[in-house]
Amino acid sequence: MARSTVTRAQLSEAIYQEVxxxxxxxxxxxxxxxxxxxxxxxxxxxxKISSFGSFxxxxxxxxxxxxxxxxxxxxxxPRRVVVxxxxxxxxxxxxxxxxxxxxxxxxx
Amino acid sequence: MTKSELILRLAEQNPHLYQRDIERIVSTIFDExxxxxxxxxxxxxxxxxxxxxKERAARQGRNPRTGESxxxxxxxxxxxxxxxxxxxxxxxxxx
Numbered sequence: 464m465a466r467s468t469v470t471r472a473q474l475s476e477a478i479y480q481e482v483x484x485x486x487x488x489x490x491x492x493x494x495x496x497x498x499x500x501x502x503x504x505x506x507x508x509x510x511k512i513s514s515f516g517s518f519x520x521x522x523x524x525x526x527x528x529x530x531x532x533x534x535x536x537x538x539x540x541p542r543r544v545v546v547x548x549x550x551x552x553x554x555x556x557x558x559x560x561x562x563x564x565x566x567x568x569x570x571x
Numbered sequence: 572m573t574k575s576e577l578i579l580r581l582a583e584q585n586p587h588l589y590q591r592d593i594e595r596i597v598s599t600i601f602d603e604x605x606x607x608x609x610x611x612x613x614x615x616x617x618x619x620x621x622x623x624x625k626e627r628a629a630r631q632g633r634n635p636r637t638g639e640s641x642x643x644x645x646x647x648x649x650x651x652x653x654x655x656x657x658x659x660x661x662x663x664x665x666x
Binding site for chain 1: 573577599603604615647656662
């Protein structure tokens with residue numbers, strides 16, 4: 464399956480096409496949106512985007528890890544991780560399209 | 572923060588844009604990401620993170636209430652991995 468990757472450039476291009484802002488301003492707005500989300504998350508606040516999903520912060524306690532190469536025990540300090548939960552709308556959208564491809568795939 | 576609060580914040584920062592356009596910008600971004608995932612594509616937003624779709628194979632499940640076995644079809648699950656910068660950013664300001 465040769466899959467392609469969508470980057471910031473494609474998101475800016477879509478805004479340029481859809482809304483008609485300049486390419487530069489479109490790129491700045493993409494950065495702005497991601498910055499606002501990152502800012503809220505750094506403050507420990509959850510971000511909910513309806514019909515897309517929500518981002519939240521989970522606090523991880525300290526635990527003992529192991530260096531897989533040397534087998535040495537190293538403490539993994541308490542840290543915060545970002546968790547994304549996709550909305551049902553997004554999950555359904557993904558499954559609808561991809562499962563309709565299943566038929567094609569089993570044919571090959 | 573919700574999507575509408577995000578739109579308000581962007582509107583404050585961009586007084587030269589119509590709120591209607593800001594709404595379209597925000598929707599376009601999340602629609603593009605959703606569309607890419609629905610095609611099975613990966614979305615890589617440097618510094619923020621990457622969205623991808625993982626496959627869960629079909630399996631034989633069980634109804635936990637009745638114990639009856641049911642077949643669960645193949646599923647595709649959207650997945651997000653935070654980028655290095657975002658990971659560092661959420662860990663910088665500890666409570």
